[in-house]
Amino acid sequence: MNCKNCNAVMKIDQERKVFVCPYCDSVEPFDNVSKDELQGMLHKAIRDVRKESLKEAKETIARENANLKGRSRSQKIKDAVIFGLQILFCLFLAFCCTGFFVDYQFLALISLIQLILMIVILTMKRKWLKTGKLKFQKIKTGCTIAVVVLIIPWIFFLVNADEYGTLEKEPWPTQGLGSTLPDPGGRIRYQDSSSVSFSASVRHISKNSYDAFIKACQEAGYNVDVEAGDEEFVAYHEETDNKVSVRYYKYDRSLRVKVEKAITMTDAWPSGEVAALIPKPELEKCHVQQMNQSCIEVYVGDMTHDEFLQYVTTCQEAGFDGSYYSQNDYFYGNKDGASLTLEFHRGRIMFIRVYVSSY
Numbered sequence: 001m002n003c004k005n006c007n008a009v010m011k012i013d014q015e016r017k018v019f020v021c022p023y024c025d026s027v028e029p030f031d032n033v034s035k036d037e038l039q040g041m042l043h044k045a046i047r048d049v050r051k052e053s054l055k056e057a058k059e060t061i062a063r064e065n066a067n068l069k070g071r072s073r074s075q076k077i078k079d080a081v082i083f084g085l086q087i088l089f090c091l092f093l094a095f096c097c098t099g100f101f102v103d104y105q106f107l108a109l110i111s112l113i114q115l116i117l118m119i120v121i122l123t124m125k126r127k128w129l130k131t132g133k134l135k136f137q138k139i140k141t142g143c144t145i146a147v148v149v150l151i152i153p154w155i156f157f158l159v160n161a162d163e164y165g166t167l168e169k170e171p172w173p174t175q176g177l178g179s180t181l182p183d184p185g186g187r188i189r190y191q192d193s194s195s196v197s198f199s200a201s202v203r204h205i206s207k208n209s210y211d212a213f214i215k216a217c218q219e220a221g222y223n224v225d226v227e228a229g230d231e232e233f234v235a236y237h238e239e240t241d242n243k244v245s246v247r248y249y250k251y252d253r254s255l256r257v258k259v260e261k262a263i264t265m266t267d268a269w270p271s272g273e274v275a276a277l278i279p280k281p282e283l284e285k286c287h288v289q290q291m292n293q294s295c296i297e298v299y300v301g302d303m304t305h306d307e308f309l310q311y312v313t314t315c316q317e318a319g320f321d322g323s324y325y326s327q328n329d330y331f332y333g334n335k336d337g338a339s340l341t342l343e344f345h346r347g348r349i350m351f352i353r354v355y356v357s358s359y
Contacts, residue, residue, distance in 0.1 A: 004028070083122055110150050117143045117150075173198070177259040180242065182216035184255065185209055198259040205255050210248045213255070217244060225348075237262075263287045263349065265301040272296075274354055277338050279314045281350070282307070294357070300350040305329075308344040315340060 003010050003021035010019040010028060019028040124140035127133070170191075172183035177198035178191065184202050186209070191200035205213075214233045218226070222244045224236040231248040241262035248255045265285035269275070274296050283300050290297040303311075312324055312331045320340050322333025329344035341353040 089118075110153055114147055114150050117147050121147070177242065177261060180220065180237070180240075180259060181222075181244065181257065182213065182220060184213040184257070186254075189254070196261045198257075200257045201254060202257065203252065203254040205248070205253055207248070207250065210246075210255055214246065217246070263299050263301070265299070270296055270298065274338075274356055277335070277356070278320075278340060278352070278354055279311070279318050281311050281352075295353070295355045298352045300352065301348065303344075303348055303350045305344060308342070308350050311350070312342055315342065 003024060003026050005026050006021065006024045008021055008023045010021050010026075013020050020026070121140050121143045124136045124143070128136040128140065170188040172181075172188070173179050173191065173193065176193045176195075178193055178200065184205060186202040186204040189201040189203050192198070210231075214228065217233070218235070221237045221239060222235040222242075224238050224241075226235040227233075228235075231250065233246040234244070236243050243260045243262070245258045245260075246255060265287050267286050267288045269280055269283065269286060270288050270291050272291070272293075274291075274294065281300055281303070283303070285301050287299040287301070288296070289299060308329070315331070315333065316322070319335045320333030321335065322331060322340070324331045331340070331342040333340045338354060338356045341351075341355075343351040345351060
């Protein structure tokens with residue numbers, strides 16, 4: 001509404017319920033204003049507010065575009081270099097597992113997730129600089145928090161690196177039972193060696209490397225009584241009768257190796273009441289592992305599988321009532337308080353154990 005005296009735009013005084021001219025202080029009561037005039041005033045006020053909002057938005061966009069255009073050439077080059085370095089760092093996180101942490105798939109997965117999040121962060125940063133929209137900044141902040149949280153597993157792994165295995169390659173043993181095997185390659189996590197056995201865990205072994213290692217073991221003489229599968233190999237040495245057991249694990253690309261020294265057969269068949277309870281096997285050599293008043297444990301060498309089965313039958317005919325388990329080449333029987341255990345081991349060895357509880 002315009003003032004009748006000076007034609008200026010009058011303002012509303014809600015408390016007095018009048019229109020007041022800001023220049024000549026003229027006053028016009030609400031009652032003197034028609035309905036059409038009030039609607040016109042309302043529409044005009046709405047248009048003014050819209051114009052002001054559009055004006056402010058245009059000024060904001062123009063100011064942001066001016067800031068972007070005003071960035072110097074060196075600043076743009078610096079941004080491009082930093083962006084490239086960040087991408088290279090993400091790629092390093094994602095693919096370093098193929099070189100050092102190949103047996104820890106969870107680290108590779110975390111690295112790939114970090115790579116994706118970092119690309120999203122960099123993309124949102126550029127969008128925010130270009131448009132100034134707050135939603136891009138919020139997405140960038142959320143992804144940054146996620147990347148920081150995902151760094152925790154890396155810290156945990158590095159702190160406990162000794163527990164999970166050294167990253168430096170240890171040399172394969174050149175002495176002892178381990179030296180009878182070829183070097184499988186990879187990285188040794190642990191090894192244990194004594195005069196009668198050797199065991200080791202080796203990581204970073206591909207399936208092709210495992211197959212090549214098994215072939216090399218056979219060429220080294222471990223080719224007697226071979227039992228081989230896709231991920232397991234057991235054999236005896238053609239000269240020493242030492243036993244090697246190899247197991248491959250695809251899930252972490254590692255293998256477990258164990259070598260057991262052959263039992264030295266230099267003893268004679270034991271005498272005594274416990275040994276007399278069972279038939280004496282036909283033998284050329286044996287090894288008495290344990291002998292006392294209530295128990296004997298004997299290894300009998302140079303025995304074929306057919307001879308083992310014949311001896312099981314002989315013991316059954318002698319009165320030992322029990323069962324033979326063909327899957328494990330194992331017999332267990334009892335007679336008058338005495339228990340008999342027979343086991344056939346590859347390498348042409350039979351194990352005998354007699355235990356008498358009443359002695």
